[in-house]
Amino acid sequence: MSIQDLTPRLTRAVFCVLYCSLSMPQVLSAQCDYSKTEPATADGICNNDPWVLVFEDNFDGDALNLENWEIQSHSQGAFLTSASQEYNTLENVRVSDGYLHIDIKEEEVVRKAVNWRPEADTLSDGMLNLRSYNYTSSNLWTRKKFAYGKYEIRCKIPRGKGYWPAFWTFGGDNGWNEIDVFEFWDYYGPTGTFKLDKSVQRHRTNTHYDYDKTGGHHNCPRHKYITDFSQGIHTFELIWTPYSIEWIVDGVSVRKKYKFSKVMGLKKIDCNNYSEGKKYKVDKAFPTQEMNIIVNVAVRRNGVTPNSTGTSFPGVMVVDYIRFSAR
Numbered sequence: 001m002s003i004q005d006l007t008p009r010l011t012r013a014v015f016c017v018l019y020c021s022l023s024m025p026q027v028l029s030a031q032c033d034y035s036k037t038e039p040a041t042a043d044g045i046c047n048n049d050p051w052v053l054v055f056e057d058n059f060d061g062d063a064l065n066l067e068n069w070e071i072q073s074h075s076q077g078a079f080l081t082s083a084s085q086e087y088n089t090l091e092n093v094r095v096s097d098g099y100l101h102i103d104i105k106e107e108e109v110v111r112k113a114v115n116w117r118p119e120a121d122t123l124s125d126g127m128l129n130l131r132s133y134n135y136t137s138s139n140l141w142t143r144k145k146f147a148y149g150k151y152e153i154r155c156k157i158p159r160g161k162g163y164w165p166a167f168w169t170f171g172g173d174n175g176w177n178e179i180d181v182f183e184f185w186d187y188y189g190p191t192g193t194f195k196l197d198k199s200v201q202r203h204r205t206n207t208h209y210d211y212d213k214t215g216g217h218h219n220c221p222r223h224k225y226i227t228d229f230s231q232g233i234h235t236f237e238l239i240w241t242p243y244s245i246e247w248i249v250d251g252v253s254v255r256k257k258y259k260f261s262k263v264m265g266l267k268k269i270d271c272n273n274y275s276e277g278k279k280y281k282v283d284k285a286f287p288t289q290e291m292n293i294i295v296n297v298a299v300r301r302n303g304v305t306p307n308s309t310g311t312s313f314p315g316v317m318v319v320d321y322i323r324f325s326a327r
Contacts, residue, residue: 032220032257032283032284032285033218033220033283033284033285034261034264034281034282034283034284035264035281035284036211036281036282036284037279037280037281037282038260038279038280038282039277039278039279040260040274040275040276040277040278040279040280041276042242042243042271042274042276043276044271044274044275044276045271046270046271046272047241047271047327048327049327050327051149051150051325051326051327052325052326052327053323053324053325054146054149054324054325054326055068055142055144055146055293055322055323055324056321056322056323056324057069057100057321057322057323058098058320058321059095059098059099059100059319059320059321060095060098061095062095062096063095064090064093064095064100064140067143068142068143069140069141069142069143070140070141070143071088071089071090071138071139071140071141072139072141073114073115073116074114074115074116076088076089076111076112076113076114076115076139077111077112077113077114077131077133078113078133078298078301079113079123079124079125079127080125080126080127081124081125082301083164083298083300083301083302084164084298084299084300084301085133085134085135085299085300085301085304086104086133086135086136086137086298086299087109087111087133087135087136087137088136088137088138088139088296089111089136089137089138090138091136092104092105092136092137092138093138093140098320099318099319099320100295100318100319101316101317101318101319102137102138102140102295102296102297102316102317102319103136103137103138103314103315103316104135104136104137104158104160104163104297104299104313104314104315104316104317105135105136105137105313105314106134106135106306106313106314107134107135107136108132108133108134109132109133109136110130110131110132110133111130111131111133112129112130112131113127113129113131114129117129134306135299135304137296137297137298137299138296138297139294139296139298140294140295140296141292141293141294142292142293142294143292144292145171145290145291145292146169146290146291146292146293146324146326147240147289147290147291147326148240148241148242148326149239149240149324149325149326149327150237150238150239150240150323150324150325150326151167151169151181151237151238151239151240151293151323151324152235152236152237152238152321152322152323152324152325153167153181153235153236153295153319153321153322153323154233154234154235154236154319154320154321155167155233155234155236155295155317155318155319155320156229156230156231156232156233156234156317156318157184157200157229157230157317158230158297158315158316158317159196159200159228159230159231159315160196160304160310160311160312160313160315161186161194161196161199161303161304161308161309161310161311162186162299162300162303162304162308162310162311163184163185163297163298163299163300163303163304163311163315164183164184164185164297164298164299164300164303165182165183165184165296165297165317166180166182166183166184166294166295166296166297166298167180167181167182167183167236167293167294167295167322168180168181168182168183168294169181169287169291169292169293169294170291170292170294171289171290171291171292172287172288172289172290172291173289175210175213175215175217176208176209176210176215176216176217177208177209177210177287177288177289177291178206178207178208178209178217178287178291179206179207179208179238179240179245179287179291180204180205180206180207180221181205181236181237181238181247182203182204182205182236183204183206184199184200184202184203184204184229185199185204185300185303186199186300186302186303187199187202194310196310197228198225200228200229200230200231201225201226201227201228201229202223202224202225203223203224203225203226203229203249203254204221204222204223205221205222205223205247205254205255206219206220206221206222207219207220207245207257207285207286207287208285208287209284209285209286209287209288211282211284211285212284217285218284218285219285220257220283220285222255224254224255226249226254233318233320234249234250235249235250235251236248236249237249240287241271242259242271242288243258243259243260243269243270243271243274244256244257244258244259244268244270244271245257245286257283257286258270258283259282259283259286260274260280260281260282260283261280261281261282261283262280262281263281264281293322293324295317295319295322297315297317
C-alpha cells in the first residue's frame with residue numbers, strides 16, 4: 001500500500017461498531033475473526049517484571065517538545081475520501097501550566113494536503129494538492145515507535161458535534177497495524193437524531209491488522225458507555241503483550257482481548273495457559289509490530305459542516321501527560 005493510499009486512513013478514517021456496555025445491557029455482540037490456526041511460537045511465560053518508564057511527556061514549559069512530537073507530512077491535510085475534513089498544524093497546539101492543548105478551529109485556510117508534494121499535483125481523491133479547508137486542528141505523532149508495553153494518557157476530550165478525539169497507535173511494515181486506546185465520535189439514535197450526551201460517553205476501542213498482507217485489514221471494535229469524558233480529566237491505559245490487549249479507564253479494566261484461542265475465540269489463551277508446540281486459533285486483528293503513538297482531534301465529515309449547529313468553536317482537547325512503559 002502506498003503512502004498516497006494510506007493518507008485517508010492516517011487522518012482517522014475507518015470505523016466499525018460493536019456495542020457492549022459497562023453499565024448498560026449489551027445490545028449487539030460480534031466475534032473477532034479467529035478463522036486461522038497457527039502453531040504456538042511465543043515462550044508461554046508471563047512477564048511480571050515491574051514497569052519501567054521509557055517515554056514520558058508532562059508538557060512542562062511553554063512549547064511543545066519537538067524532539068518528541070511531529071506532524072507527519074503525508075497526513076497533514078484530510079482527503080476528500082477520508083472521514084475527516086480538517087487541516088492539521090502545529091499552530092493549533094498550545095503548552096501551558098503543565099498541559100497540552102489541541103485547539104479545533106472553524107477557519108478557512110488554503111494548504112497542501114501532502115506537504116512534500118507540489119501544489120498542482122492531483123492526488124488520489126481527484127483533487128489538487130493545494131486546497132481549501134474549513135477547519136484546523138492538530139495530529140501529533142511520536143518520533144519514536146513503541147511495541148509491547150503500557151500506554152497511558154490523562155486528558156479531557158472536547159464536547160461538540162463532529163469532534164473526533166483519539167489516542168491511538170499506528171505503524172509497522174505490513175501497511176496496517178493499529179490499536180485505538182480511545183476514540184469518540186457522534187452518536188445518532190434509532191430515529192437518526194444526534195445525541196451529544198451519548199457521544200461523549202461512548203468509549204470506542206479497536207485493533208486493526210493486515211494479517212493476510214493484502215493491503216486491507218481486519219479489525220475488532222467495541223464500545224462502552226461509561227461517563228461524560230468531556231466533563232473532567234480521565235486516565236486511559238492500554239497494556240499490550242504478545243498474548244493480550246487490555247483497556248483500562250480510571251483504573252478499571254473495561255475490555256481485554258486475546259490473540260490466541262482454542263475454539264474460535266471462545267476459550268481465551270493467555271501467557272499462563274499457553275503451551276509451545278500446540279496449535280491455536282489466532283485473532284486476525286491482533287497487531288504485532290511497533291508503532292507510533294498518536295493523539296489528535298479530527299473533525300468528522302458527516303458531523304460538522306460550516307455554520308452547522310451543535311458545535312461550539314473553538315474546541316479544545318486538554319492533555320496532562322502521555323507515557324509509555326515496558327517490562
